[in-house]
Amino acid sequence: METENLTGVTEDIKRKEVVLSNLRQAVLQNLDSSIQTDQFLLNMGPQHPSTHGVLRVLLDLDGERIKRSVPDLGYLHRGTEKIAEYRTYNQIIPLTDRLDYVSAMANNYAFVRAVEKLLQLKVPERAEFIRTIVAEVQRIVNHLFWLGTQALDIGAMSVFFYTFREREELLDLFEILCGARLTTNYYRVGGVESDMPQEVVDRLYRFIEVFESNIKEYNTLLETNRIWLARTKNIAVITGDDAVNFGLSGPTLRGSGVPYDLRKFEPYGAYDQVEFDVPVGSNGDIYDRYWIRIEEMRESSKIIRQCLDKMPSGPFMTDDHKVSFPEKGQVMHNMETLIHHFLLVVQGFKVPPGDTYCGTETPKGELGFYIVSDGSGKPYRMKIRAPSFVHMGAFDHMAKGYMIADIVTIFGTYDIVMGECDR
Amino acid sequence: MHPTAESLENRFSEVFLASRESLGDLSIYVRPEGALELFRALHDMPEYGYDYIVDVTSVDYPMDPERFEVVYILYSISRRHRIMVKIRIPEDNPVVDSVVGIWKGAEFMEREVFDMMGIQFRGHPDLRRILMPDDYEEGYPLRKDFPLVGKGWRDSFSFVPKFQGNPGVIEGKPGGDASFIPS
Numbered sequence: 001m002e003t004e005n006l007t008g009v010t011e012d013i014k015r016k017e018v019v020l021s022n023l024r025q026a027v028l029q030n031l032d033s034s035i036q037t038d039q040f041l042l043n044m045g046p047q048h049p050s051t052h053g054v055l056r057v058l059l060d061l062d063g064e065r066i067k068r069s070v071p072d073l074g075y076l077h078r079g080t081e082k083i084a085e086y087r088t089y090n091q092i093i094p095l096t097d098r099l100d101y102v103s104a105m106a107n108n109y110a111f112v113r114a115v116e117k118l119l120q121l122k123v124p125e126r127a128e129f130i131r132t133i134v135a136e137v138q139r140i141v142n143h144l145f146w147l148g149t150q151a152l153d154i155g156a157m158s159v160f161f162y163t164f165r166e167r168e169e170l171l172d173l174f175e176i177l178c179g180a181r182l183t184t185n186y187y188r189v190g191g192v193e194s195d196m197p198q199e200v201v202d203r204l205y206r207f208i209e210v211f212e213s214n215i216k217e218y219n220t221l222l223e224t225n226r227i228w229l230a231r232t233k234n235i236a237v238i239t240g241d242d243a244v245n246f247g248l249s250g251p252t253l254r255g256s257g258v259p260y261d262l263r264k265f266e267p268y269g270a271y272d273q274v275e276f277d278v279p280v281g282s283n284g285d286i287y288d289r290y291w292i293r294i295e296e297m298r299e300s301s302k303i304i305r306q307c308l309d310k311m312p313s314g315p316f317m318t319d320d321h322k323v324s325f326p327e328k329g330q331v332m333h334n335m336e337t338l339i340h341h342f343l344l345v346v347q348g349f350k351v352p353p354g355d356t357y358c359g360t361e362t363p364k365g366e367l368g369f370y371i372v373s374d375g376s377g378k379p380y381r382m383k384i385r386a387p388s389f390v391h392m393g394a395f396d397h398m399a400k401g402y403m404i405a406d407i408v409t410i411f412g413t414y415d416i417v418m419g420e421c422d423r
Numbered sequence: 424m425h426p427t428a429e430s431l432e433n434r435f436s437e438v439f440l441a442s443r444e445s446l447g448d449l450s451i452y453v454r455p456e457g458a459l460e461l462f463r464a465l466h467d468m469p470e471y472g473y474d475y476i477v478d479v480t481s482v483d484y485p486m487d488p489e490r491f492e493v494v495y496i497l498y499s500i501s502r503r504h505r506i507m508v509k510i511r512i513p514e515d516n517p518v519v520d521s522v523v524g525i526w527k528g529a530e531f532m533e534r535e536v537f538d539m540m541g542i543q544f545r546g547h548p549d550l551r552r553i554l555m556p557d558d559y560e561e562g563y564p565l566r567k568d569f570p571l572v573g574k575g576w577r578d579s580f581s582f583v584p585k586f587q588g589n590p591g592v593i594e595g596k597p598g599g600d601a602s603f604i605p606s
Contacts, residue, residue, distance in 0.1 A: 011551040073500065074554035081539075082564055086571050117446055243502065247476045247528030260475070265503050320533065347486065356446050357507065359495050372482050381565075385496075393531035422554055 001153050027153050027356040039067075042404070045074045050153050050408040052420025057395070061404060069399045070408075071392050076422040084382040086350025089115050089189060092382070097183040099384065099399070100420035103363050104422060105138035106252070107420075108187035109358035113268060114369035115189045117358045118351050121323065126314040127191035132269040133307045134177070135187065138206070140211075141170050141292045142363035144301075145311040147218060150290070152230050159221050168212055169207060189349070190324050191317030201308055208301045222290075232286040236398045236410045239284060246394035250365025251292045251388050252414055256284035262361040274306040286413045293415075296363075308365075323349045348377030364388060365417050388414065388421035425449050427471065428508065435461050449598040450507040458510055459520040465497060465506070466525045473497035473506060479522075479532035485581045490514040491542055495522070512542070521547040573600040 045056035054075035060068040080099065096111045097104040109131060116123065123131075138247040149165035172180040178193055179198060186193050189407035201331050222228050238248070244255040253260055261278045264273045281288030317324050325344055330337040352373040359368035365387025371382040391414040399410050428451055430441035438461050440452040452477075453461055454473040465473045477496040484490055489511035498505045510519055521544035522529045533544045535593035545551055552559060562569055 074552075074556070077554040079564060082569075082571060119447065242527075244474050245527050246478075247526065249533075260500050354445055355450075355482075356448055356496075357477070359506070366477070368477060368496075370478065370480055370494065381482045383478065385478040387529060389535075390528055393528050397527070407545075 011322055016182055021169070030065065037065075045214055045405065046072075049320060050351060050411055051418070052411065052416055053421075055416070055418055055421070057365045057413070059407070060255065060405065062402050066399050066404060066407070069396050071395050073216070073389070073392060074422055076101050076418045078423065079385060080423045081169070081382055084379055088377045090348060091350065092345075092379070093187065093189075094183065094185045096253045098419060099386065099390070099423060100362070100364060100367070100417045102417055103132050103138045103142040104182060104184045105186060106142070106360070106362035107367065108136050108184065108267075109252055109356070110367040111369055111409055112187045112189050112258060113360055114358035114371050115351065115358065116358050118354060118371060119189070119323065119349075121190055121318060121320060123191055124315045124341075125312050126195075127219055127316045127318070128310045129270045129307050130154050130192050130275075130316060131187060132271060132310075133196070133204070133304050134174075134192075134270065136303045136307075137170055137173065139165050139363045140230065140252060140297050141299045143297050144170075146293060146412075146415045149289075150409070151222060152314055153408045153412045154228055156222060156225055156228050159218055162214070162217060162221070166207075166211070169203075171204055173207075176200055188317065188324070190320060191315070201311075205310060208305050212298070215291075215294060219294065229287070231406070232290060234283070235286045235336050235406050237283065237285045238394065238398050238400070241409070242397065243284065243394075246397065248365070249390070250415075251289050251296065252365060252387075252391055254278065254292050255281040255289035257282055262359055262366060266359075268360070270307055270310075272305075273310065274303050286409055289413050350375060350377055351379075362387070364417070364420070367393070367420075384422045384423055386423060388416045388418070390422075391416065392421060426529050427504070430470065431464075433484050434464065436567075448505065448507060450509055452509050452511070455510050455512055458508075462495070462508070462525055465508075472499040475500050476522075476528045476532070477505070478528035479529055479536055481536045481542055481565075483565065483567045484542060487511075490512060491517055491540060493519055493542060494537065500577050515567065517541060518543045520545050523547055536561070541562060541566065562595055589599075 038136070039060075040058050041060050042059040042061055044059060044327075045051050046054040048055075056072040056075065058070040058072065059066055078098075080095055083093060087095070093108055099107050126196040144163040144167040148160035148167075151157075151159035160237035162181050174184055176197065178184050179186060238256055238259045240244075240256040244258055249260065257280055259278050259280050262268075264278055276299045279292045279299065281292055321340065326337040326340050331341045351373040353373055355370070355372040357368055357370045361365045366385065368386060369381050370383040370385065374380040394409070399407060402410070424442060425444055428449060431451060432442070433452070433537045435457070436451050437456040440454060442449065442451045444450075450487050465471045474507070480494045480496070482490065482492040482494065491512050491514070493510045493512065494507065495508040497508065510517060519542065523532055523533065530548065531553060532548060533547055536542050537544060537550055538552040538555055542604040551557060555564065
């Protein structure tokens with residue numbers, strides 16, 4: 001009796017299983033014909049904390065893998081190049097602050113160098129040293145900011161607090177120099193806006209002394225972090241040939257083993273009077289680019305120390321009064337000086353006709369200015385070669401085949417700033 | 424004459440127009456037709472070796488019959504030399520060959536030139552606007568006849584001063600926004 005009942009139950013179960021499996025088959029067949037389950041399009045941005053601004057990327061995904069990505073730029077386009085055609089050269093310097101607002105000093109430097117090349121202007125020795133020191137301080141500030149935010153993007157939060165501690169000290173020095181922390185407007189065509197006070201020199205010496213141990217501190221936080229290593233090693237690999245072909249520059253290019261550094265290739269400022277190395281990676285992955293930026297901070301502090309040691313005394317602004325403003329004390333007492341001052345403000349200084357391209361090694365890469373002058377006080381055409389914009393051109397190539405979570409680290413590895421990318 | 428320019432003139436006599444050296448920069452002027460072969464030689468031949476593309480940009484000279492100038496800035500990492508290649512094209516047929524097949528980095532640069540100056544690149548894989556919105560129809564912002572202020576949606580606001588006369592008039596002088604008269 002019992003066994004008969006049991007066999008009846010098992011047969012019932014078997015019958016139901018057959019019905020269910022038929023049903024499942026039918027559902028799956030229907031699914032296959034109606035929806036794609038393995039591929040979809042994802043919109044990322046423009047409002048996303050990892051994009052460091054407003055960047056939108058369309059991702060074509062296969063599961064979690066990226067098949068194709070299409071960056072959509074222009075959300076921060078302010079028409080700097082158009083505005084520049086209507087401004088005198090001195091009025092453009094504050095506009096360049098707003099390009100890459102993380103390293104404003106480097107942008108100022110790139111612009112004034114291009115104008116000086118057109119004017120064939122010689123800058124006093126002390127000014128060159130001040131400019132080099134400030135540019136290298138800016139490089140450290142930029143890399144500290146990058147290190148903190150890159151680690152934060154990946155999930156290592158504590159590094160951020162340490163790097164911003166040092167960054168704050170350096171921004172205080174900028175504040176002493178020019179009164180501003182971020183949009184500095186410190187460089188001038190023919191020199192700098194004000195002399196470097198002794199307090200800044202002393203504090204820089206003190207900063208460099210302890211900075212080496214600070215870098216070690218960041219390293220201990222990251223180099224033993226297994227999650228951080230797994231997310232940076234062998235991610236977003238690009239070969240040296242491809243990197244050159246895409247026009248990448250700065251640490252992003254040097255991570256792939258190409259020693260292209262304008263400070264060495266076309267020395268400017270005081271770079272030919274100091275000794276420093278250009279760190280070069282080998283794998284071309286995110287970890288190598290991290291390592292290069294860490295090493296660049298060490299090299300920068302070496303450059304700053306040598307420049308501080310060698311800094312000559314003398315004027316910090318050129319005495320060519322075609323471009324430099326007359327002394328303020330004179331302006332109030334001398335009619336001709338007042339007229340001169342007035343003309344420089346209203347018309348700007350005249351730049352001889354011609355065109356030139358001048359590239360500068362900024363923390364993010366090669367920032368170049370192509371300026372066409374028609375002989376007036378305003379540029380006829382100004383083109384900004386922004387490293388972030390060029391790097392975005394290689395984004396699809398570098399993101400292809402990696403996971404969706406790696407997108408965040410790839411943005412970070414470019415050190416992207418949208419103000420510069422969209423101009 | 425710079426040796427590079429000289430060898431280019433000998434090799435591409437029908438494309439090469441002139442060369443100029445100023446402020447330490449070498450510029451060469453070439454015809455739009457056949458320029459692609461010259462670019463390929465600049466990239467491939469070890470004698471030139473311009474493997475790095477710095478920038479592609481453009482300049483507008485509205486009074487010139489050949490209105491636009493497309494400027495390619497190339498760099499040779501092995502030779503440490505920079506060259507500017509310039510191509511003049513007229514307004515009614517603003518087309519040049521795309522160099523994306525040679526330097527992949529040129530893709531975004533050429534898209535920007537198209538977006539800002541309206542120059543077409545033949546053979547470009549994805550020639551769309553890049554900085555301006557995709558549906559932007561007001562023209563090309565960096566042309567000299569495009570006014571600095573007062574065109575487009577903003578101009579339809581009742582409290583914004585209106586243009587007097589034809590906003591498309593070319594002033595000839597750069598930086599002159601004399602057509603802007605507040606009412």
